[in-house]
Amino acid sequence: MGTEERIARPDQSNADWLRAVVDTAVDGVILIDAGGSILMFNPACECLFGYPADEVIGRNVKVLMPSSYRDAHDGYLHNYHTTGDRKIIGIGREVVGQRKDGSTFLMHLSVGETKRTGEESIFVGIVHDLTGRERVERELRESAARLRAVVDTAVDGVILIDSDGIILKFNPACESLFKYHADEVLGENVRMLMPEPYRSGHDGYIRNFLVTGEKKIIGIGREVLGRRKDGSTFPMDLSVGEAKQDGSSIFVGMIHDLTDRKRTEAQLMQAQKMEAVGQLSGGIAHDFNNLLTVIVGNAEHLAEQLAARGDLKRLADDICSAGERGAELTQRLLAFSRKQLLRPVETECSRLVESMHKLLRRTLREDIEISTHSDPALRQAFADPVQLESAILNLALNAQDAMASGGRLTISTANASLDAGDHNAHPDVGPGEYIVIAVTDTGCGMPKRVLERAFEPFFTTKEVGKGSGLGLSMVYGFVKQSNGHVTIYSEPGLGTTVRIYLPAVLAKTQSAPLAVEKEVVQSGSETVLVVEDDPFVRSYAVMSLESLGYKVISAVDGKEALQTLGVAPHIDLLFTDVVMPGGVNGWELAGLARNARPELRVLLTSGYALETLAANGHLRQGALILEKPYRKAELARLVREALAAAVPV
Known part of the structure; x- marks a missing residue:
């Protein structure tokens, strides 16, 4: 029986227009019988599958399917005829078709069923090519993946x-x-x-x-x-x-x-503010001195003329005293603005510090213990000794105020070398040889917000009438005018160390400055665990050690260091700061680490003077400690010394 007869009997005209619809359809139309044999294959199907109709009519429809669908097809038909369970018939879904050349393509297949009374079912499949949609979707996925990669x-x-x-x-x-x-x-x-x-x-x-x-x-x-x-x-x-x-x-x-940019801007603004205030202070001080000259001079003259009038003479004397106090303030302003008259000479700082011991003992309270330490090989500094004494006295008085219940004041002197790294961190400091005078107290220390403004003129945390806020400003100005550098290291509850760096005088036998002999930097290949809470110091230590050939692991505090020690397979040296936040200091960390790894070597570092660490129980006999700020050569030498120690200390 012909296809048209199955579809449109007995009306021949009905068969003709139905044939026209099928033959001109954009989508593929395929007819199969109950056994799966192809009865009709329209031109759109020929285009989609690459077969002429006469090559597939009479063959099983499985020829148009890839193997994954082909093997199950007859089972689907048998199951449907037996149970009526529809997996695709009357539903439609996306499947894969196979062309004559073996290639496959994505298509949407809708299958309908029809039967005439007493005859077997015939299935009509409508095939819509999804190749274009699949390409667009793939391009969209690829574009989205590229965009996601850029964003991520x-x-x-x-x-x-x-x-x-x-x-x-x-x-x-x-x-x-x-x-x-x-x-x-x-x-x-x-x-x-x-x-x-x-x-x-x-x-x-x-x-x-x-x-x-x-x-x-x-x-x-x-x-x-x-x-x-x-x-x-x-x-x-x-x-x-x-x-x-x-x-x-x-x-x-x-x-x-913008965190880094804001920090840099703040540093620049602070430097500009200090410079501007310095210039303003210097100008005011000079003009104010002229006024004070007139005031004090006339008051003194009045006092002489009023010798017979005791009550009026006392008023004149009071004016003189107030004028003299004003003159002291202007002198400090001049020091801050770096416009005071300095008379720098070759100064033996160790002898100057020792000579001040009696003065400080008379000036400071009895509950303040004073100790001095000097390097026997100390060079001479090129500075004004009178102004240096004044600066040390100012720092000592500040230290006394910070130790309300008593404490220890330590003044130490040592040679120091500042290299290009220090110059990069502080562009106004030239690399070279310096003398460092460190004034350390065991007082209350300063929080960060106070530390940031410590050198500002008129900034003070003292009660009204107990300080002008010019003490540290005067020290700052004197040191800068002497081509030196000054730093403050402070922690609340521990104390403060102020370090004054003054240019060192080279040996008199030299006709011209000689280059300092470059120290041989010792390297290694061991593994070092660096523990430091300050990110900038930690980064510098890691960079320096890596440049020396060491393998470096870093941690921000004692707790993280202990976790690292628990999982790292091999660590030769623990290089840790002494004073750290987080509840575990450097000594405690070293002890806990040694319990787990008895062979571990330890090198400590701190920004506090050694005397302060010892007084607070943070320095032990035989311990190796590297003082901040340290140069790369000093770090290299101490690391080798620590690693070479026969018995861990």
Whole structure:
């Protein structure tokens, strides 16, 4: 029986127009009988599968299927005839077809069933080629993968939110900036990443933009504050762009961390402020001295003329005393502004410090213990001895105020070398040989906010009337005017060390300055665990040790160091700071580490004077300790010395 007879008997015209529809259809139309044999194969099928119709009619439809479908096809038909269970018939789904050349393509197959009374079922398959759609989808996937790679590897943060402020994308850079994992913020409102007042106003900004189009940040960009998971904030540059997705607005935020830039700007502003205040102070001091000359001179003359009037003479004397106090202040202002008259000479600092011992003993309270330490091979400094005495006295008085319940004041002198690394950190300090005078107390110490402003004129934490705020400013100005350098190292509860670096005088027998003989730097290949809470010092130590050939592991505190020691297979040397936050100091860390690894060598480092560490129980007999600031050559020498020790100390 012919195909047309099966489809359109007894109306021949019906068969003709049906044939026209099938032959001109864009999609493939295929007819199979109950056994799976192909009865009809329209031109669209010929194009899709690459077979002429006469090559497939009468053959099993499995010829058009890849092997994964082919083997199961007859089972599907048998199961359907037996149970009526439809897996594709009457449903339609995406499957894979196989062309004559063996290649495959994705297609959508819809299968319908028809039968005439008393006859077997005939199945009509409609085949729609999905190759074009698959190509577009593949291109979209590849494009999305490229975009995802760009976003995921971007140095700056990328965040995507919808029109309700809900976070849709949070790249790894954002995770580093805000300290949240992506799964903690996705689906949450972006307000959680904002401090006040940004948080309260955010939803209103979005609504206002969507209603009015007014841009306060979208499409513009500005500096704002971000809020980390721990509640701390950081400055950032935020640029926001708008895009459309399914008719709704989505917003892309680009976040650049400004922390380092702000820190550099603050340092520059501080330096400029100190310079500007210095210039202003110097000008005021000079003009004020002229006024004081007139005031004190006339008051003194009045006192002489009023010798017979005791009451009036006392008033004149009071004016003189006040004028003299004003003159002392102007002298300190001149010192800070580096405009005082200095008379630098070759000065034996050790002898100067020893000679001040009696003066300090008379000046300071009895509950202040005073000790001095000098390097026997100390060079001479080129400085004004009178002003140096004044500077040391100022530091001693400040130390006394910091030790309200008594304590120890230590003044030590030593030779020091500052190299190019120190010059890079402090551009106003030239590399070369210096004499360092360290004044250390065991007082209350200074918090970071006070430390940052310690050298500012008129800045003081003392009660009104108990300090002018010019003591450290005077020291700063004197040292800078002497082509030196001054540093403060302080920790609340431990004490403070102020170090004055003054240029050293080379041997008189030299007709010209000679280059310092370069010390042979010792290297190695051992593994060193560096433990240091200050990120800048830690980075410098790691860099120096790696350049010397060592393998370096770093930790930020004692707890992390102990964790590292627990998993690292081999560590030769523990190089740790003595005073650290986190509940485990350097000595405690060394003890715990030695319990686990008796063969471990230890090298300690500290910014405090050795005398202070010893007085506070942080220095033990035979311990190797490297004083900050240290040069690379000193680090190399002490590391080798520690590693070569026969018995760990």
